[in-house]
Amino acid sequence: MNSVTTTLLHRLLEDRPPPDSGSDVIVRSHLELRGSWYSSFSGPLVVPDTVLAACGRALPAEHRVAGAELEVTVVTSGGAGGLSALRGRSVPGLRVTAAETELRDLDDLAANAARVAAAAAELGEVQVLVTLPDAPGWVRAVELVEAAGLAANVRADAAAWAEQAAAVRLAERLSVLVEADLAFCLTPEPASWPTGPGRAVAALTMLVEALVDGADPAEAAELLVLADPPRVRAGLERWDEATATRVRRRLRAVRCSPAAVVDDLVTLGLLGAPRVPAS
Numbered sequence: 690m691n692s693v694t695t696t697l698l699h700r701l702l703e704d705r706p707p708p709d710s711g712s713d714v715i716v717r718s719h720l721e722l723r724g725s726w727y728s729s730f731s732g733p734l735v736v737p738d739t740v741l742a743a744c745g746r747a748l749p750a751e752h753r754v755a756g757a758e759l760e761v762t763v764v765t766s767g768g769a770g771g772l773s774a775l776r777g778r779s780v781p782g783l784r785v786t787a788a789e790t791e792l793r794d795l796d797d798l799a800a801n802a803a804r805v806a807a808a809a810a811e812l813g814e815v816q817v818l819v820t821l822p823d824a825p826g827w828v829r830a831v832e833l834v835e836a837a838g839l840a841a842n843v844r845a846d847a848a849a850w851a852e853q854a855a856a857v858r859l860a861e862r863l864s865v866l867v868e869a870d871l872a873f874c875l876t877p878e879p880a881s882w883p884t885g886p887g888r889a890v891a892a893l894t895m896l897v898e899a900l901v902d903g904a905d906p907a908e909a910a911e912l913l914v915l916a917d918p919p920r921v922r923a924g925l926e927r928w929d930e931a932t933a934t935r936v937r938r939r940l941r942a943v944r945c946s947p948a949a950v951v952d953d954l955v956t957l958g959l960l961g962a963p964r965v966p967a968s
Contacts (some may be wrong), residue, residue, distance in 0.1 A: 693925075694960065695729075696933040697894060701940075702947035703732040703762060703874065712743035719759065720749075722947055726963050731947045733760035733786055738771060745780035758784040762818075765790045768801070772808040772817065788812065789842050791820040798822070798830040806837035818842040818874060823862065831869050840941060841866055841873035849913055850892070851883040856910035860896060864906045867897070867939055874942035884916065887953025887960070890943055892916035895924050897940045898932060918957045925959070 704722055706715045719734045736744055741763055751757060761783045765771030772790050790808075794801035802819065809817035819834050820842040821827050834841060843862060848855035866873050875893065882889035892913050899909040912924075943950075954960035 692930050693928050693933050696930050697925075697928075697937065698727075698730040698960075699937075700730065700732040701937070701943060702730050702890070702950055703735050703942045703944045704947055705735040705876070705944035712740055712747045715740070716744055716747040716759075723759075725948070727947065727951045730951065732942050733762045735762045735764065735944050737764045738766055738775070741778075741780055741783065745782050748782035753782040758782055760784055760786045762787040762789065764788075768793055769804040769808040772805065773811060775815070776811045785815055787816040787818060789818045789820060792822060792830060795822060795824045798824060798826040799833055802830040802833040802837075806833060806839065809837065809839055816840060820844060820876075823858075828865060831865060831871055835869050835871040841871050843873050843875050844878045845875055846878055847882055849910075850889050851914065853910065853914050856913040857907050859913070860900065860906035860910040863897065864900050864909075867900045870939075872939055872941050874944060875940070876944040885953045885957070886945060886950040887955075887957055888916060888918060888921060889913075890945070890950050891921045891925065891954065891959055893943065894936050894940065895921065898928070898936050901935055901939060918959065921957075922959055 704719050706718065715734070715736065722728060722731050734744075741761070748759070752759060759782060763775060763785055765775065765788055767774065768790055772788055775785060775788055778785075790805055792798050792801045792805065798821070805817070805819055817839045818841060819839055821830055821834070831841070843866070845859050846855060849859040850856070863873070884892070895912045895916070896909050899912060900906070951960065955962045
């Protein structure tokens with residue numbers, strides 16, 4: 690595994706369980722992920738605020754001591770108020786490192802963004818990510834989110850990896866974020882890709898690299914739809930560590946199943962799994 694791959698994938702894949710998963714399954718699966726050979730590729734566990742306490746109760750006792758907590762990104766359900774509700778909240782065994790909220794006031798996204806920024810300031814070192822709907826005024830909301838030192842969350846339909854028109858729409862939105870120098874994570878909706886998870890994530894990183902280099906969104910979007918393993922492999926092989934760093938400065942995370950992404954990357958020959966010693 691070379692340094693470019695290590696830089697590109699380091700904590701890129703945030704563990705987002707299926708929405709119908711029980712807390713016991715969520716915790717057990719994440720602990721298995723932390724013990725895997727690719728654990729350095731995985732970021733925090735992503736859970737809704739409604740199951741935060743249940744996940745804490747499902748943790749083994751050894752994780753309820755200082756220094757052994759699981760990192761968690763909490764998806765809040767109450768806008769700016771949901772962020773404020775996290776202030777001072779403590780769940781033994783879990784350490785909230787990030788929180789996500791969504792702008793819901795479609796008639797005045799900028800004012801909504803300002804309220805979220807005020808609530809985020811109450812959370813200290815917790816990174817706040819803002820889901821920005823595609824509605825009038827969203828560019829101004831992007832500017833306010835960036836000025837407040839927050840980050841963005843972008844929801845992407847699986848069609849973006851299969852249909853040119855959907856890919857262009859996603860590329861246009863990401864282009865605005867790149868231009869604003871606003872870091873973002875990407876949450877696929879649903880959490881599956883028609884091209885396979887590994888190839889989809891690799892193609893996404895190439896799209897971001899193209900946008901950072903000033904490519905037209907319509908041209909950059911072809912990297913998602915037309916990406917085949919040899920093309921993706923050739924594209925990534927020309928990267929150096931500085932390129933991977935530039936991409937990761939914008940693309941902070943992809944919420945997914947890390948195991949599925951890594952398995953697919955290995956199958957496609959885009960990532961090498963460590964050799965198992967002969968018995």
